[in-house]
Amino acid sequence: MSDTAVIHEQAAVPQPAQHGRPGGMLRHTSIITGTVAGLVLAVITYAIGSHYFVPWGEQNADFSQVGLDALVAATYVAWVIGFMAGIGAFAGPIRWALGHDLTHADAEYMAGRGQGKWRYWKYTTDHKVVGFQYLIMAMVLLGLGGFLAMLIRTELGVTWAEVFDPNFYNSLIGTHGIVMVIAMIIVVAGPLGNFIVPIMIGARDMAFPRLNALSFWLLFAAVPPLVSNLLLGGMRDGWTVYQPLGNQAPVGMIGYQVCIIVFAFSTGIASVNLITTIVTMRARGMTWNRVPIFTFGILGSSIMGLVWFPMFQYSQILALSDKVIASSFYIPQMGGSVWLYENLFWLLGHPEVYVIVIPATAALLELMTVFLRKPLFSYKIAVAGIAGVVGISSVVWVHHMYMTGWAPAAGYPFMLSTELISIPFGFLVLVMLGTIWRGRVWTRLPMMCVYAVIWCKIIGGITGVYLSDVPVDQYMHGSMFVVAHFHFMLMGAGLFAAMGAIAYWFPKMTGRILNERIGSIGFWTAFFGFQLTFGSMFIAGLQGMPRRVLQFDNAFNISNWASTIGAYIIGIGMLVFLYAVIHSWRNGQPSGSNPWGSKSLEWQTETPVPLENFPVLPVVTSDPYDYGVPDPYDEIERELTDEGADSTVGAR
16 A cells, blocks of 8 residues: 555444345346337337327327327337336335335345346446446447448538438437447446545545446447337438427437436436445545545536436426427427427537536546556645536537527627636646646646647637627637537547546556557557548638538538548547457556555555445545645756755855
């Protein structure tokens, strides 16, 4: 164990009496039983509903489509309920209602004790297992979203090619967008927020372990409806699915709406759990001035998710209502308002950027102190930057609607608020640069990711300031320039930060060192491809090319060729990095408990991390970044000063 000012106190774990075999029904549930139960209930619902919903629609000409939509919606809901029942999500509540709540032995079994690798495929409450589950899900979603992006760029690689049907192409764009948004939201906060944060603050577990498992498996249940939309006509209106166009879409749109509604529940549950854990379960001595900056990043992201995700959820609940029961929330002819949808959507649609970027940035700030062997340039400014982004993010959504005609008088006030968010965000970038300044750089893959993210943030931030300006947005709105800016902020800052964070915490999660050579090859390949892909999109946007188009003028050929080549290079790089993760996971060099020499709490417990995290609860007596390593430049300056003084004396 490395030198750290951490003292431990004895804390006995309660051991209530166990009656009967631990686990009960939970022994018979897994992802297999969940999938079977979900499919069976979905089929039964579809069979019954086809005898009621569809005939009802056929008997009422005005509601012929409504009957089919209601049938599909009921089938998707049945899938979610059946899957959650089959995975064991209701076992705990049912036993509690019957007066037979889980015993300590039941809770340990539910946490995965004695189940080996099989626990990763079950409804398991151990926060470390849930972290791994989120990691696997994030990699699957990134792979799916990346594959869809390859298809999109294949279409756009050749002018007038029309590789895909226009409707299918539009569905590819919409599905790719929402899949990648979900993937980027969970890629840092999901795996690392669950695995690392409780250990980092000195807790034995999350505040609500069962809710933690529930949040992940709700996400798992939400993905199949989203993916299946491509088989049911697709979602042809982009990831924003503006109403009332979305109401006129095929039944595949319902899969998207059900996915978002369930995903919002998952996010809300996870946010409540993380906030409660951080606020109430910190180790003794861990005051708010000693909380690791990554924990602050997860806290800020969770607050934004808890506040703004319900807006996104409400927008889709109302849209689903318009589609399946012919309500009129968004239909102007029936008294509805399209402005309602746009405002509800963008109330999350822009804060969602910072839900992704804030934990990613905080993760890099965390690892920088280790690889530079110095404290953060300014811990308080970093915390203030996170708090400022969380606060100002609530008043920036209108800049997405400059060109819609909604409330023109609000344009310039929201232009100001949007530009103001660059100040706290700039705080975070300055803290990163200040920490690097005169640091003893340990050049490893995580630090390379830091440099990449700083570059992407600078490019994304500068172009974002331009797009927030009303006159500039009148020209740039709806162009490929917006797509490039969006990807520099989300993919550039989010994905590369995730690669660095995973490389840093990989030893703690797996007990092995990530293969530096293979991982670096994958990272640099993806980074080069990223610059080519979206740098070319900036050029195409400045030339006037609109986004979400199937065919384009010959003037945009070169930019699109370059962008398509870059996209395939990204794909190669990500596959190489994935190989590094899988190979190192199985055959990597053993890491020990603290290979980086970090002073934060997660590195002070043994590897693999025991079920209760710490044998005894820690007491924190120092800051997590108090490395105390002298600045090498100070020593050089001191020597030069001494030499200058000596030469002066000699001259006299």
